[in-house]
Amino acid sequence: MNDAASPNYQPLYQQIKTLLVSRLAANEWPPGTALPSEIALAQAYNVSQGTVRKALNELEIEHMVERRQGRGTFAARHSQQRSLFQFFHLLSDDNVRELPVSRVLSCATGEASACERRALNLTAGASVTRIRRVRDLNQRPVISESLSVPTAMFPGLAERALEEVPNTLYEFFETQYGVVVAHASERLRAAAASETDAELLGVSAGAPLLAIERRALNLENRPVEWRLSYCDTAHHFYLNELD
Amino acid sequence: MNDAASPNYQPLYQQIKTLLVSRLAANEWPPGTALPSEIALAQAYNVSQGTVRKALNELEIEHMVERRQGRGTFAARHSQQRSLFQFFHLLSDDNVRELPVSRVLSCATGEASACERRALNLTAGASVTRIRRVRDLNQRPVISESLSVPTAMFPGLAERALEEVPNTLYEFFETQYGVVVAHASERLRAAAASETDAELLGVSAGAPLLAIERRALNLENRPVEWRLSYCDTAHHFYLNELD
DNA sequence: GAGTGGTCTAGACCACCCC
DNA sequence: GGGTGGTCTAGACCACTCG
Numbered sequence: 001m002n003d004a005a006s007p008n009y010q011p012l013y014q015q016i017k018t019l020l021v022s023r024l025a026a027n028e029w030p031p032g033t034a035l036p037s038e039i040a041l042a043q044a045y046n047v048s049q050g051t052v053r054k055a056l057n058e059l060e061i062e063h064m065v066e067r068r069q070g071r072g073t074f075a076a077r078h079s080q081q082r083s084l085f086q087f088f089h090l091l092s093d094d095n096v097r098e099l100p101v102s103r104v105l106s107c108a109t110g111e112a113s114a115c116e117r118r119a120l121n122l123t124a125g126a127s128v129t130r131i132r133r134v135r136d137l138n139q140r141p142v143i144s145e146s147l148s149v150p151t152a153m154f155p156g157l158a159e160r161a162l163e164e165v166p167n168t169l170y171e172f173f174e175t176q177y178g179v180v181v182a183h184a185s186e187r188l189r190a191a192a193a194s195e196t197d198a199e200l201l202g203v204s205a206g207a208p209l210l211a212i213e214r215r216a217l218n219l220e221n222r223p224v225e226w227r228l229s230y231c232d233t234a235h236h237f238y239l240n241e242l243d
Numbered sequence: 244m245n246d247a248a249s250p251n252y253q254p255l256y257q258q259i260k261t262l263l264v265s266r267l268a269a270n271e272w273p274p275g276t277a278l279p280s281e282i283a284l285a286q287a288y289n290v291s292q293g294t295v296r297k298a299l300n301e302l303e304i305e306h307m308v309e310r311r312q313g314r315g316t317f318a319a320r321h322s323q324q325r326s327l328f329q330f331f332h333l334l335s336d337d338n339v340r341e342l343p344v345s346r347v348l349s350c351a352t353g354e355a356s357a358c359e360r361r362a363l364n365l366t367a368g369a370s371v372t373r374i375r376r377v378r379d380l381n382q383r384p385v386i387s388e389s390l391s392v393p394t395a396m397f398p399g400l401a402e403r404a405l406e407e408v409p410n411t412l413y414e415f416f417e418t419q420y421g422v423v424v425a426h427a428s429e430r431l432r433a434a435a436a437s438e439t440d441a442e443l444l445g446v447s448a449g450a451p452l453l454a455i456e457r458r459a460l461n462l463e464n465r466p467v468e469w470r471l472s473y474c475d476t477a478h479h480f481y482l483n484e485l486d
Numbered sequence: 487g488a489g490t491g492g493t494c495t496a497g498a499c500c501a502c503c504c505c
Numbered sequence: 506g507g508g509t510g511g512t513c514t515a516g517a518c519c520a521c522t523c524g
Contacts, residue, residue: 011512037490048514053491062486069491070521086485183486189476190433190451208433208451213480233432237456240483242329243305243426254493280509291495296510312510313502 012047016055019045024064024075024180025219031077031174035065038073064182064219078171078181087170087184090236092137100135100143104162107131109151116148119215119226127151129158131165134200142236144197147227153179170216173224181224184216188238191230201232210238255290259298262288267307267318267423268462274320274417278308281316307425307462321414321424330413330427333479335381343378343386347405350374352394359391362458362469370394372401374408377443385479387440390470396422413459422467427459431481434473444475453481 010018020035029035038056042049056073059065063086067073076082084099091097112120112128120128128148135143147169149157154177157165166172173179191211198205209230216225231238253261263278272278281299285292299316302308306329310316319325327342334340355363355371363371371391378386390412392400397420400408409415416422434454441448452473459468474481 013512039490050515051513054512056491067491068521070489070523072490072522089483183484186483186485188431188453188481188483190453190474191476192451208435210431210433210453214485231433233434238431240332240429240431241426242429242457256493282509293496294494297493299510310510311503313504313508315503315509 013051013054013058016041016045016047016052017058020055020059021064021219027178029075030178031075031180033075035073035075062182076180078168078174080168080171083168083170087181089238089240090137090142090231091239093235093237098137099167100137102133102135102145102167104165105132105134107158107160107162107165109158112148112150116226120148120150120223122150129154137236141201141232143229143231144200145227145229147225149225153177153224179224180219181216182219183221184214187213189213193230197230201230203232203234207232209233212238256294256297256301259284259288259290259295260301263298263302264307264462270421272318273421274318274423276318278316278318305425319423321411321417323411323414326411326413330424332429332481332483333380333385333474334482336478336480341380342410343380345376345378345388345410347408348375348377350401350403350405350408352401355391355393359469363391363393363466365393372397380479384444384475386472386474387443388470388472390468392468396420396467416467423462424459424467425462426464427457430456432456436473440473444473446475446477450475452476455481 023029035041035056036044038049038052041052045052056065056067060067063076063082065073066076080099084097088097088099090100107129109127109129112122112126116122116128117124117126122128127150129151130146130148133145134141135145137143151157154173157177170181173181189211190208193201193203193205193207193209195205197209198207201209203209210233212229212231214225214227214229215223216227218224266272278284278299279287281292281295284295288295299308299310303310306319306325308316309319323342327340331340331342333343350372352370352372355365355369359365359371360367360369365371370393372394373389373391376388377384378388380386394400397416400420413424416424432454433451436444436446436448436450436452438448440452441450444452446452453476455472455474457468457470457472458466459470461467
């Protein structure tokens with residue numbers, strides 16, 4: 001499949017992996033559907049089953065596919081479970097991990113600001129759609145959140161009824177727009193509550209809040225969403241496992 | 244090696260992995276030293292090389308060993324690199340990642356508080372050794388830190404000259420006391436600066452600080468250290484990659 | 487029972503490191 | 506040149522799922 005002496009040599013299983021990622025990104029196997037079996041892929045790519053297996057195992061580690069013994073290999077979906085464990089890190093003081101309930105305050109398009117252009121890799125004049133929402137945990141407001149997405153990726157999002165935008169956003173992006181969020185990076189800071197955030201969260205202005213800035217990327221590592229969340233950490237904490 | 248019909252069946256490579264972890268925990272191969280080769284281990288455990296390989300690869304993912312082609316497999320050490328990428332998550336606004344310089348303020352033993360007993364899994368009346376320090380990034384104080392360790396694990400730590408306690412603590416724990424920090428979990432909150440922290444960090448009292456509570460575990464998952472860090476995030480942020 | 491992924495083996499060859 | 510880990514193959518058997 002390649003010459004070992006070639007300067008840009010890559011292991012076979014890496015090449016297979018790259019091919020599979022591009023096919024996933026092209027939505028050849030929409031989230032939740034089955035990929036061909038290891039044996040079928042091995043025959044198609046003319047490699048051994050073990051090589052395909054290694055590629056698929058790595059894709060599973062990177063949350064791009066799910067494998068289940070006896071069933072098959074499936075393109076990863078944004079289940080509640082996944083949102084909860086991969087993307088949501090706020091736990092209550094008694095260690096309960098639950099998804100928040102979200103109330104959308106506004107949803108509108110506008111011209112991307114300099115920050116948004118930088119975060120989302122957009123050119124000057126590009127349009128973004130912005131969502132403001134408050135998220136409750138245990139019936140009390142805990143997160144004040146603003147997020148921006150490129151309008152070109154999500155046409156008509158702003159026009160949808162506010163009630164149509166559900167709690168689990170990434171699942172919605174996936175099923176309604178075919179946009180798969182694969183990775184994200186978060187930057188955390190402490191910040192004093194603004195007047196509006198204080199009101200929304202029921203704390204006093206200037207109270208310390210945990211500010212989380214997130215950039216989410218799709219399967220091809222292109223930016224999909226930029227969000228800024230202000231969290232009241234009086235009864236919750238952000239958990240990060242270091243291993 | 245076991246009966247497939249046994250109720251507590253475990254794959255061979257998992258059993259090998261468990262055996263290797265216990266030998267690492269027993270300090271049979273001190274950090275930095277070489278483990279036997281795959282072939283030697285395979286013969287010793289009477290399994291194939293592939294099975295040992297799978298166990299070792301998983302141990303590498305969990306940062307318990309380092310493998311280098313042509314050289315061998317080595318018990319993981321707490322290099323600066325590792326401290327920087329596995330355990331230190333504060334970056335400057337211009338995305339520079341560097342280890343802080345630490346100044347120890349005090350180091351003393353005392354009876355464990357209820358919090359410390361809970362965090363470190365100690366019985367009533369147990370002794371802990373506490374270190375207070377300030378950590379500078381780019382010549383300016385950014386972190387005010389208090390940490391506690393069980394005195395039984397680190398005998399004589401409090402009596403060492405303050406200058407003897409170096410910047411990279413985990414490396415020091417490892418080389419001086421044979422205590423290997425393998426994992427940690429961090430809980431982040433926003434908090435208002437106390438009078439003393441404000442003074443140490445050169446911010447005004449009540450300013451929002453990022454509070455990080457860390458519990459560090461050894462190879463056998465026993466708690467080794469409990470620390471509380473207050474970080475000034477005016478010019479730095481805590482980075483967390485979600486993937 | 488047929489098909490899937492998971493484990494385990496044995497052996498070949500390659501890339502890398504050090505003597 | 507000899508030893509190490511890394512890749513790749515081929516084949517066996519097992520565990521699981523579903524019809």
